[in-house]
Amino acid sequence: MIKGKRSSGPIRALGAMSGTSLDGVDAAIVDTDGKQIFGFGESKYRAYSDAERRVLHAALGQWQGGDVDAAAAVIDAAHAQALAGFEGVDLIGFHGQTLAHEPRGRGTLQVGNGAVLAEVLQTPVVWDFRSDDVAMGGEGAPLAPFFHFACARWIKATQPLCFLNLGGVGNLTYVDPSFDAPDQAGALLAFDTGPANAPVNDLMQERLGRDMDHDGALAARGRVETGALELFLAEPFFARMPPKSLDRNDFPEIITLVGELSDADAAATLTAMCAASVAQGVEHCPTPPKRILVTGGGRHNPVLMQMLQVSLDCPVLPVESVGLDGDMLEAQAFAYLAVRVMRGLVTSCPGTTGVRASVGGGRVSVPVTADNQS
Numbered sequence: 001m002i003k004g005k006r007s008s009g010p011i012r013a014l015g016a017m018s019g020t021s022l023d024g025v026d027a028a029i030v031d032t033d034g035k036q037i038f039g040f041g042e043s044k045y046r047a048y049s050d051a052e053r054r055v056l057h058a059a060l061g062q063w064q065g066g067d068v069d070a071a072a073a074v075i076d077a078a079h080a081q082a083l084a085g086f087e088g089v090d091l092i093g094f095h096g097q098t099l100a101h102e103p104r105g106r107g108t109l110q111v112g113n114g115a116v117l118a119e120v121l122q123t124p125v126v127w128d129f130r131s132d133d134v135a136m137g138g139e140g141a142p143l144a145p146f147f148h149f150a151c152a153r154w155i156k157a158t159q160p161l162c163f164l165n166l167g168g169v170g171n172l173t174y175v176d177p178s179f180d181a182p183d184q185a186g187a188l189l190a191f192d193t194g195p196a197n198a199p200v201n202d203l204m205q206e207r208l209g210r211d212m213d214h215d216g217a218l219a220a221r222g223r224v225e226t227g228a229l230e231l232f233l234a235e236p237f238f239a240r241m242p243p244k245s246l247d248r249n250d251f252p253e254i255i256t257l258v259g260e261l262s263d264a265d266a267a268a269t270l271t272a273m274c275a276a277s278v279a280q281g282v283e284h285c286p287t288p289p290k291r292i293l294v295t296g297g298g299r300h301n302p303v304l305m306q307m308l309q310v311s312l313d314c315p316v317l318p319v320e321s322v323g324l325d326g327d328m329l330e331a332q333a334f335a336y337l338a339v340r341v342m343r344g345l346v347t348s349c350p351g352t353t354g355v356r357a358s359v360g361g362g363r364v365s366v367p368v369t370a371d372n373q374s
Helices: 050-059 066-084 114-121 133-134 147-152 197-207 214-220 227-231 264-283 303-311 329-342
Strands: 011-018 026-032 037-047 093-102 107-111 123-126 163-168 169-175 189-195 293-294 316-318 363-365
Touching: 011 066, 011 329, 026 066, 026 329, 037 066, 037 147, 037 169, 050 066, 066 093, 066 107, 066 114, 066 133, 093 114, 093 329, 114 123, 114 163, 114 363, 123 329, 147 163, 147 189, 147 329, 163 264, 163 329, 169 264, 189 264, 197 264, 197 293, 214 303, 227 264, 264 303, 293 303, 303 316
Parallel strands: 011 093, 093 123, 163 293, 293 316
Antiparallel strands: 011 026, 026 037, 093 107, 123 363, 163 169, 169 189
16 A cells, blocks of 8 residues: 555655635645654645635534535545645645534534545545544544644653644643643643634634734734623633543634623634633643644744743744644645554543544545555
8 A cells, every 4th residue: 555664664744734714725845654743744735715614604603504515525626736736745634624513412513525536646644533432422523632642752852742733613722742642531621712713714704804813913902892702701611621622613602701891802802712611721730841842733823822831831833933833734644644544653642532432544545546445
Protein backbone atom coordinates (compact mmCIF):
# COMPACT_ATOMS: atom_id res chain seq x y z
CA MET A 1 0.00 0.00 0.00
CA ILE A 2 2.90 2.30 0.82
CA LYS A 3 5.81 0.70 -0.96
CA GLY A 4 8.78 0.06 1.32
CA LYS A 5 7.32 2.09 4.19
CA ARG A 6 4.60 -0.11 5.62
CA SER A 7 6.30 -1.40 8.79
CA SER A 8 8.85 1.19 9.92
CA GLY A 9 10.53 4.47 9.15
CA PRO A 10 9.07 7.90 8.42
CA ILE A 11 6.14 8.42 6.08
CA ARG A 12 5.43 11.66 4.27
CA ALA A 13 1.79 12.17 5.20
CA LEU A 14 -0.58 14.92 4.09
CA GLY A 15 -3.40 15.86 6.45
CA ALA A 16 -6.54 17.88 5.83
CA MET A 17 -8.92 19.59 8.22
CA SER A 18 -12.19 21.44 7.73
CA GLY A 19 -13.36 22.75 11.09
CA THR A 20 -16.63 23.89 12.58
CA SER A 21 -15.85 27.52 11.79
CA LEU A 22 -16.52 26.63 8.11
CA ASP A 23 -13.80 28.92 6.78
CA GLY A 24 -12.00 26.50 4.50
CA VAL A 25 -9.69 23.49 4.15
CA ASP A 26 -6.25 23.38 5.76
CA ALA A 27 -3.74 20.93 4.26
CA ALA A 28 -0.27 20.23 5.65
CA ILE A 29 2.53 17.66 5.48
CA VAL A 30 4.19 15.87 8.40
CA ASP A 31 7.10 13.44 8.21
CA THR A 32 6.48 10.86 10.94
CA ASP A 33 6.59 7.19 11.83
CA GLY A 34 3.36 7.57 13.82
CA LYS A 35 5.22 8.10 17.07
CA GLN A 36 7.95 10.68 16.51
CA ILE A 37 7.76 13.82 14.39
CA PHE A 38 10.73 14.08 12.04
CA GLY A 39 9.75 17.32 10.35
CA PHE A 40 7.02 19.46 8.86
CA GLY A 41 6.51 20.10 5.17
CA GLU A 42 4.59 22.56 3.06
CA SER A 43 1.02 23.59 3.70
CA LYS A 44 -1.89 25.17 1.84
CA TYR A 45 -5.21 26.80 2.66
CA ARG A 46 -8.23 26.62 0.39
CA ALA A 47 -11.04 28.98 1.46
CA TYR A 48 -14.68 28.12 0.97
CA SER A 49 -16.65 30.44 -1.27
CA ASP A 50 -19.71 32.17 0.17
CA ALA A 51 -21.90 29.76 -1.79
CA GLU A 52 -20.04 26.71 -0.44
CA ARG A 53 -20.24 28.06 3.09
CA ARG A 54 -24.00 28.48 2.76
CA VAL A 55 -24.35 24.86 1.64
CA LEU A 56 -22.30 23.61 4.59
CA HIS A 57 -24.08 25.81 7.08
CA ALA A 58 -27.48 24.56 5.88
CA ALA A 59 -26.44 20.97 6.62
CA LEU A 60 -25.17 21.54 10.18
CA GLY A 61 -27.02 19.41 12.70
CA GLN A 62 -28.54 17.14 10.04
CA TRP A 63 -27.91 13.43 9.70
CA GLN A 64 -29.30 12.69 6.24
CA GLY A 65 -31.15 14.22 3.33
CA GLY A 66 -30.48 16.53 0.42
CA ASP A 67 -28.62 19.18 2.43
CA VAL A 68 -26.23 16.53 3.77
CA ASP A 69 -25.64 15.15 0.27
CA ALA A 70 -24.95 18.67 -1.05
CA ALA A 71 -22.49 19.32 1.79
CA ALA A 72 -20.69 16.05 1.08
CA ALA A 73 -20.26 17.04 -2.56
CA VAL A 74 -18.78 20.39 -1.54
CA ILE A 75 -16.37 18.68 0.88
CA ASP A 76 -15.15 16.17 -1.68
CA ALA A 77 -14.61 18.80 -4.38
CA ALA A 78 -12.93 21.34 -2.08
CA HIS A 79 -10.59 18.73 -0.61
CA ALA A 80 -9.67 17.37 -4.04
CA GLN A 81 -8.54 20.89 -4.92
CA ALA A 82 -6.81 21.56 -1.60
CA LEU A 83 -4.87 18.30 -1.60
CA ALA A 84 -3.73 18.41 -5.22
CA GLY A 85 -0.24 19.59 -6.12
CA PHE A 86 1.71 18.28 -3.12
CA GLU A 87 4.71 16.22 -4.16
CA GLY A 88 6.04 12.97 -2.75
CA VAL A 89 3.01 12.23 -0.57
CA ASP A 90 2.79 8.63 0.68
CA LEU A 91 -0.48 8.85 2.62
CA ILE A 92 -3.40 11.25 3.20
CA GLY A 93 -5.36 11.80 6.40
CA PHE A 94 -8.84 13.11 5.58
CA HIS A 95 -11.06 14.24 8.45
CA GLY A 96 -14.05 15.42 6.40
CA GLN A 97 -16.61 17.87 7.77
CA THR A 98 -18.46 17.25 11.02
CA LEU A 99 -22.15 18.00 10.54
CA ALA A 100 -23.59 16.36 13.65
CA HIS A 101 -22.08 14.96 16.83
CA GLU A 102 -24.08 13.11 19.51
CA PRO A 103 -21.71 10.55 21.06
CA ARG A 104 -24.35 9.55 23.62
CA GLY A 105 -27.10 9.50 21.01
CA ARG A 106 -26.97 9.00 17.28
CA GLY A 107 -23.19 8.93 17.06
CA THR A 108 -21.07 11.23 14.95
CA LEU A 109 -21.27 12.28 11.29
CA GLN A 110 -18.39 13.50 9.17
CA VAL A 111 -19.23 13.86 5.47
CA GLY A 112 -16.70 13.32 2.73
CA ASN A 113 -15.70 10.12 0.99
CA GLY A 114 -12.11 8.99 1.39
CA ALA A 115 -12.49 6.36 -1.32
CA VAL A 116 -13.39 9.07 -3.83
CA LEU A 117 -10.34 11.15 -2.84
CA ALA A 118 -8.06 8.11 -3.06
CA GLU A 119 -9.09 7.66 -6.68
CA VAL A 120 -8.89 11.35 -7.58
CA LEU A 121 -5.48 11.83 -5.93
CA GLN A 122 -4.14 8.29 -6.60
CA THR A 123 -2.90 8.06 -3.02
CA PRO A 124 -4.05 5.92 -0.05
CA VAL A 125 -6.46 7.86 2.18
CA VAL A 126 -7.22 7.27 5.86
CA TRP A 127 -10.61 8.64 6.91
CA ASP A 128 -13.63 8.17 9.24
CA PHE A 129 -11.38 8.63 12.27
CA ARG A 130 -14.09 9.01 14.92
CA SER A 131 -16.65 6.22 14.46
CA ASP A 132 -14.73 3.39 16.15
CA ASP A 133 -14.10 5.50 19.24
CA VAL A 134 -17.80 6.38 19.56
CA ALA A 135 -18.77 2.73 19.02
CA MET A 136 -16.60 1.81 22.01
CA GLY A 137 -18.22 4.36 24.30
CA GLY A 138 -15.94 7.31 23.61
CA GLU A 139 -16.82 10.89 22.78
CA GLY A 140 -15.08 10.62 19.41
CA ALA A 141 -13.40 13.96 20.13
CA PRO A 142 -11.02 15.58 20.46
CA LEU A 143 -8.62 13.49 18.35
CA ALA A 144 -5.61 15.81 18.13
CA PRO A 145 -4.20 15.00 21.64
CA PHE A 146 -1.95 12.14 20.50
CA PHE A 147 -0.39 14.59 18.05
CA HIS A 148 -0.12 17.20 20.81
CA PHE A 149 1.87 14.67 22.83
CA ALA A 150 4.26 14.26 19.88
CA CYS A 151 4.47 18.05 19.53
CA ALA A 152 5.41 18.39 23.20
CA ARG A 153 8.28 16.00 22.52
CA TRP A 154 9.17 17.92 19.34
CA ILE A 155 9.53 21.19 21.28
CA LYS A 156 11.42 19.32 24.04
CA ALA A 157 8.94 20.26 26.76
CA THR A 158 9.82 18.87 30.17
CA GLN A 159 6.93 20.17 32.31
CA PRO A 160 3.15 19.78 31.98
CA LEU A 161 1.58 22.14 29.47
CA CYS A 162 -1.70 22.60 27.61
CA PHE A 163 -2.53 22.95 23.94
CA LEU A 164 -5.67 25.04 23.50
CA ASN A 165 -7.39 24.93 20.12
CA LEU A 166 -9.81 27.80 19.52
CA GLY A 167 -11.78 26.96 16.40
CA GLY A 168 -15.55 26.93 16.17
CA VAL A 169 -15.48 24.97 19.43
CA GLY A 170 -12.67 25.18 21.99
CA ASN A 171 -10.75 22.12 23.10
CA LEU A 172 -7.93 21.65 25.60
CA THR A 173 -5.20 19.02 25.80
CA TYR A 174 -3.19 18.64 29.00
CA VAL A 175 0.15 16.94 28.26
CA ASP A 176 2.61 15.52 30.76
CA PRO A 177 5.71 14.93 28.61
CA SER A 178 7.43 12.88 31.31
CA PHE A 179 5.44 9.84 30.14
CA ASP A 180 6.80 7.56 27.43
CA ALA A 181 3.62 7.14 25.38
CA PRO A 182 0.39 9.11 24.91
CA ASP A 183 -1.91 6.25 25.95
CA GLN A 184 -0.27 5.76 29.35
CA ALA A 185 -2.59 6.71 32.21
CA GLY A 186 -1.82 10.30 33.20
CA ALA A 187 -0.02 11.31 30.02
CA LEU A 188 -3.01 13.12 28.52
CA LEU A 189 -6.32 14.66 29.48
CA ALA A 190 -8.38 16.21 26.70
CA PHE A 191 -11.85 17.66 26.30
CA ASP A 192 -13.92 20.35 24.65
CA THR A 193 -14.09 23.49 26.78
CA GLY A 194 -17.13 25.18 25.22
CA PRO A 195 -18.10 27.37 22.27
CA ALA A 196 -15.21 29.39 20.85
CA ASN A 197 -15.29 31.28 17.55
CA ALA A 198 -18.56 29.87 16.18
CA PRO A 199 -21.00 32.07 18.19
CA VAL A 200 -19.08 35.26 17.40
CA ASN A 201 -18.89 34.30 13.73
CA ASP A 202 -22.63 33.59 13.67
CA LEU A 203 -23.36 36.92 15.38
CA MET A 204 -21.24 38.82 12.87
CA GLN A 205 -22.91 37.08 9.94
CA GLU A 206 -26.43 37.58 11.27
CA ARG A 207 -26.11 41.21 12.28
CA LEU A 208 -23.42 42.67 10.02
CA GLY A 209 -22.98 40.24 7.12
CA ARG A 210 -19.34 39.62 8.01
CA ASP A 211 -17.62 36.29 8.50
CA MET A 212 -15.86 37.11 11.79
CA ASP A 213 -14.82 39.81 14.25
CA HIS A 214 -11.44 40.52 12.68
CA ASP A 215 -8.76 41.20 15.31
CA GLY A 216 -11.53 41.42 17.93
CA ALA A 217 -12.18 44.98 16.79
CA LEU A 218 -15.89 44.95 17.61
CA ALA A 219 -15.47 43.17 20.95
CA ALA A 220 -12.81 45.69 21.93
CA ARG A 221 -15.43 48.45 21.78
CA GLY A 222 -17.98 46.57 23.89
CA ARG A 223 -18.66 45.76 27.53
CA VAL A 224 -19.23 42.28 28.90
CA GLU A 225 -22.76 41.66 30.19
CA THR A 226 -22.00 39.71 33.37
CA GLY A 227 -25.57 38.46 33.78
CA ALA A 228 -25.49 36.74 30.41
CA LEU A 229 -22.04 35.35 31.21
CA GLU A 230 -23.26 33.88 34.50
CA LEU A 231 -26.27 32.25 32.81
CA PHE A 232 -23.96 30.75 30.21
CA LEU A 233 -21.64 29.26 32.84
CA ALA A 234 -24.64 27.70 34.61
CA GLU A 235 -25.06 25.29 31.68
CA PRO A 236 -24.83 21.62 32.86
CA PHE A 237 -21.99 20.92 30.40
CA PHE A 238 -19.53 22.85 32.57
CA ALA A 239 -20.29 20.72 35.64
CA ARG A 240 -19.48 17.50 33.78
CA MET A 241 -16.10 15.95 34.41
CA PRO A 242 -13.92 15.38 31.33
CA PRO A 243 -13.43 13.83 28.88
CA LYS A 244 -16.39 15.48 27.18
CA SER A 245 -17.15 16.86 23.75
CA LEU A 246 -19.50 19.27 22.02
CA ASP A 247 -21.28 19.72 18.76
CA ARG A 248 -21.09 23.15 17.16
CA ASN A 249 -24.81 23.65 17.85
CA ASP A 250 -24.92 22.37 21.44
CA PHE A 251 -25.46 25.87 22.86
CA PRO A 252 -28.36 27.09 20.70
CA GLU A 253 -29.46 29.66 23.29
CA ILE A 254 -26.12 31.46 23.40
CA ILE A 255 -27.12 34.04 20.77
CA THR A 256 -30.41 34.60 22.62
CA LEU A 257 -28.46 35.49 25.77
CA VAL A 258 -26.93 38.46 23.94
CA GLY A 259 -29.96 39.17 21.74
CA GLU A 260 -30.82 42.52 23.34
CA LEU A 261 -27.24 43.79 23.54
CA SER A 262 -25.59 46.16 21.11
CA ASP A 263 -23.34 44.64 18.47
CA ALA A 264 -20.18 45.55 20.37
CA ASP A 265 -21.48 44.40 23.77
CA ALA A 266 -22.73 41.15 22.25
CA ALA A 267 -19.35 40.46 20.63
CA ALA A 268 -17.52 41.28 23.88
CA THR A 269 -19.82 39.01 25.90
CA LEU A 270 -19.53 36.06 23.51
CA THR A 271 -15.76 36.45 23.53
CA ALA A 272 -15.77 36.50 27.33
CA MET A 273 -17.88 33.32 27.34
CA CYS A 274 -15.16 31.54 25.38
CA ALA A 275 -12.43 32.73 27.77
CA ALA A 276 -14.44 31.85 30.87
CA SER A 277 -15.20 28.35 29.64
CA VAL A 278 -11.47 27.77 29.03
CA ALA A 279 -10.64 29.02 32.53
CA GLN A 280 -13.16 26.57 33.99
CA GLY A 281 -11.70 23.80 31.88
CA VAL A 282 -8.14 24.38 33.09
CA GLU A 283 -9.38 23.71 36.62
CA HIS A 284 -9.80 20.06 35.59
CA CYS A 285 -6.09 19.61 34.79
CA PRO A 286 -4.32 17.10 37.09
CA THR A 287 -1.66 19.70 37.90
CA PRO A 288 -1.48 23.38 36.94
CA PRO A 289 0.07 23.70 33.47
CA LYS A 290 3.25 25.74 33.19
CA ARG A 291 2.07 27.34 29.95
CA ILE A 292 -0.83 27.23 27.52
CA LEU A 293 -0.07 27.17 23.80
CA VAL A 294 -2.95 28.44 21.68
CA THR A 295 -3.73 27.22 18.19
CA GLY A 296 -6.64 27.88 15.82
CA GLY A 297 -8.20 31.12 14.65
CA GLY A 298 -8.91 32.41 18.15
CA ARG A 299 -5.24 33.14 18.78
CA HIS A 300 -5.48 35.98 16.23
CA ASN A 301 -8.04 37.77 18.42
CA PRO A 302 -6.09 40.03 20.82
CA VAL A 303 -9.18 40.68 22.95
CA LEU A 304 -9.71 36.96 23.50
CA MET A 305 -6.02 36.36 24.18
CA GLN A 306 -5.99 39.15 26.77
CA MET A 307 -9.11 37.76 28.45
CA LEU A 308 -7.43 34.36 28.64
CA GLN A 309 -4.24 35.78 30.10
CA VAL A 310 -6.19 37.64 32.79
CA SER A 311 -8.21 34.51 33.64
CA LEU A 312 -5.33 32.03 33.86
CA ASP A 313 -2.33 31.71 36.16
CA CYS A 314 0.29 30.82 33.56
CA PRO A 315 1.61 32.29 30.30
CA VAL A 316 -0.85 32.06 27.39
CA LEU A 317 1.06 32.06 24.11
CA PRO A 318 0.39 31.34 20.44
CA VAL A 319 1.98 28.05 19.35
CA GLU A 320 4.22 30.05 17.02
CA SER A 321 6.19 30.97 20.14
CA VAL A 322 7.58 27.41 20.14
CA GLY A 323 7.97 27.10 16.37
CA LEU A 324 4.66 25.41 15.51
CA ASP A 325 2.07 26.55 12.97
CA GLY A 326 -1.22 27.41 14.64
CA ASP A 327 -3.08 27.62 11.35
CA MET A 328 -2.10 24.10 10.34
CA LEU A 329 -1.79 22.16 13.59
CA GLU A 330 -5.10 20.29 13.18
CA ALA A 331 -4.35 19.37 9.55
CA GLN A 332 -0.94 18.16 10.69
CA ALA A 333 -2.66 16.15 13.43
CA PHE A 334 -4.66 14.16 10.89
CA ALA A 335 -1.53 13.52 8.83
CA TYR A 336 0.08 12.12 11.98
CA LEU A 337 -3.01 10.11 12.95
CA ALA A 338 -3.23 8.64 9.43
CA VAL A 339 0.21 7.09 9.89
CA ARG A 340 -0.81 5.70 13.28
CA VAL A 341 -3.88 4.12 11.71
CA MET A 342 -1.84 2.66 8.86
CA ARG A 343 0.58 1.12 11.36
CA GLY A 344 -2.06 -0.26 13.70
CA LEU A 345 -1.36 2.18 16.55
CA VAL A 346 -4.08 3.52 18.82
CA THR A 347 -5.41 7.02 18.18
CA SER A 348 -7.49 7.66 21.33
CA CYS A 349 -7.59 6.47 24.92
CA PRO A 350 -9.70 6.89 28.08
CA GLY A 351 -7.95 10.15 28.96
CA THR A 352 -8.68 11.81 25.64
CA THR A 353 -12.18 10.72 24.67
CA GLY A 354 -13.43 8.63 27.59
CA VAL A 355 -13.39 5.50 25.42
CA ARG A 356 -13.46 2.27 27.45
CA ALA A 357 -9.99 1.21 26.27
CA SER A 358 -7.36 2.57 23.92
CA VAL A 359 -8.55 2.23 20.35
CA GLY A 360 -7.37 2.90 16.83
CA GLY A 361 -9.85 4.36 14.37
CA GLY A 362 -10.09 5.10 10.72
CA ARG A 363 -10.75 3.40 7.40
CA VAL A 364 -8.11 3.04 4.71
CA SER A 365 -9.05 3.47 1.05
CA VAL A 366 -6.53 2.59 -1.63
CA PRO A 367 -6.82 3.71 -5.26
CA VAL A 368 -7.78 0.96 -7.67
CA THR A 369 -4.69 0.35 -9.82
CA ALA A 370 -3.27 -2.55 -11.76
CA ASP A 371 -0.85 -3.22 -8.87
CA ASN A 372 -3.46 -3.68 -6.14
CA GLN A 373 -6.00 -5.44 -8.38
CA SER A 374 -3.60 -8.28 -9.05
